Amino acid sequence: MTVTDHPRRATGRNTRQRCEIIALLEETSEFRSAQQLHAVLRGRGAKVGLTTVYRTLQTLTEAGEINTMRLPSGEQVFRRCSPGHHHHLICRDCSRTIEVVGKTVEAWTELVAARHGFTDVEHTLEIFGVCPQCASKRG
Amino acid sequence: MTVTDHPRRATGRNTRQRCEIIALLEETSEFRSAQQLHAVLRGRGAKVGLTTVYRTLQTLTEAGEINTMRLPSGEQVFRRCSPGHHHHLICRDCSRTIEVVGKTVEAWTELVAARHGFTDVEHTLEIFGVCPQCASKRG
DNA sequence: ATGGATGCAAATATTTTGCATTTTG
DNA sequence: CAAAATGCAAAATATTTGCATCCAT
Numbered sequence: 001m002t003v004t005d006h007p008r009r010a011t012g013r014n015t016r017q018r019c020e021i022i023a024l025l026e027e028t029s030e031f032r033s034a035q036q037l038h039a040v041l042r043g044r045g046a047k048v049g050l051t052t053v054y055r056t057l058q059t060l061t062e063a064g065e066i067n068t069m070r071l072p073s074g075e076q077v078f079r080r081c082s083p084g085h086h087h088h089l090i091c092r093d094c095s096r097t098i099e100v101v102g103k104t105v106e107a108w109t110e111l112v113a114a115r116h117g118f119t120d121v122e123h124t125l126e127i128f129g130v131c132p133q134c135a136s137k138r139g
Numbered sequence: 140m141t142v143t144d145h146p147r148r149a150t151g152r153n154t155r156q157r158c159e160i161i162a163l164l165e166e167t168s169e170f171r172s173a174q175q176l177h178a179v180l181r182g183r184g185a186k187v188g189l190t191t192v193y194r195t196l197q198t199l200t201e202a203g204e205i206n207t208m209r210l211p212s213g214e215q216v217f218r219r220c221s222p223g224h225h226h227h228l229i230c231r232d233c234s235r236t237i238e239v240v241g242k243t244v245e246a247w248t249e250l251v252a253a254r255h256g257f258t259d260v261e262h263t264l265e266i267f268g269v270c271p272q273c274a275s276k277r278g
Numbered sequence: 279a280t281g282g283a284t285g286c287a288a289a290t291a292t293t294t295t296g297c298a299t300t301t302t303g
Numbered sequence: 304c305a306a307a308a309t310g311c312a313a314a315a316t317a318t319t320t321g322c323a324t325c326c327a328t
Contacts, residue, residue, distance in 0.1 A: 013303070034292085048309090049309065049311075051293095051294085052308075054292095072209060074209055075291090089251060089255055089257060098255055104244075108241055112266060120231070123266040125244075127262040128262065128263075131255070135258050157283080188284065190318095190320090191285070194319090195283095213293085213316085280328095282326090283327090284323105286321105289318105289319080289320070290317100290320085291316095291317080293316075294316090298310095299309080300308080301308070
């Protein structure tokens with residue numbers, strides 16, 4: 001028996017700022033940095049401090065409400081949890097991104113981690129290549 | 140026919156600093172940050188600037204002589220290339236790193252990419268967790 | 279000698295923290 | 304009201320860059 005819905009844990013008080021940040025995260029499932037999120041909120045006229053954005057994202061991450069990862073540049077990016085873990089197939093030229101799901105990989109990483117006695121396992125996998133469109137443009 | 144040895148490309152001038160950095164990288168295959176490497180060199184009495192360490196690591200990375208990745212903390216870490224493509228199982232607490240090889244994953248990424256018509260495919264996969272030692276220290 | 283390499287200091291960039299003030303429950 | 308949340312400013316980190324000097328080729 002597996003419970004698949006996440007019970008939307010309490011993450012503190014419902015302040016205006018927190019609600020706005022959460023609402024923004026709900027809009028898309030794309031990864032965005034704290035700075036980007038803050039800029040969007042400011043652009044919309046919402047009065048939210050950058051510090052609050054950072055602190056809220058941290059709280060939400062700890063509560064398991066959002067996912068986070070690091071870009072190769074070192075920036076930390078966040079997105080709302082999408083129903084189901086997946087990876088990305090990214091075009092090196094045009095950045096087109098395709099979401100892919102892989103039971104195979106999930107199982108393999110679990111196995112490898114378990115074999116070495118690791119717990120609290122997570123993983124990141126990104127596939128980079130050139131998409132058909134960009135490949136044909138090249139010749 | 141597959142060539143497995145890397146031809147040790149030229150990476151500029153053989154300055155004392157560069158030689159010392161490269162020699163240090165050769166000592167182990169563990170991932171270390173620029174700051175760590177710099178501290179070790181300084182500790183040994185080698186006169187090398189942090190800036191030079193950063194610049195040398197960047198040059199070596201571009202030349203394909205060393206591998207680099209980001210820790211969840213955001214720090215960039217480097218290590219000499221080991222022969223053969225592999226992935227890492229990394230402890231979130233102590234950063235202990237175990238190299239793992241996975242035909243399964245390699246095959247899966249190839250398949251996924253091919254299915255979408257992608258070419259020139261590469262991928263990155265890192266597994267994060269808590270190693271047995273750190274887990275027991277926690278209780 | 280000459281262009282690449284170095285190193286200091288200063289600039290960036292990102293994220294965190296101290297603390298006084300505001301707000302939610 | 305009390306505890307939690309906010310926001311500013313400043314600190315802490317990590318990395319990069321300007322520029323004068325140095326040195327390997």
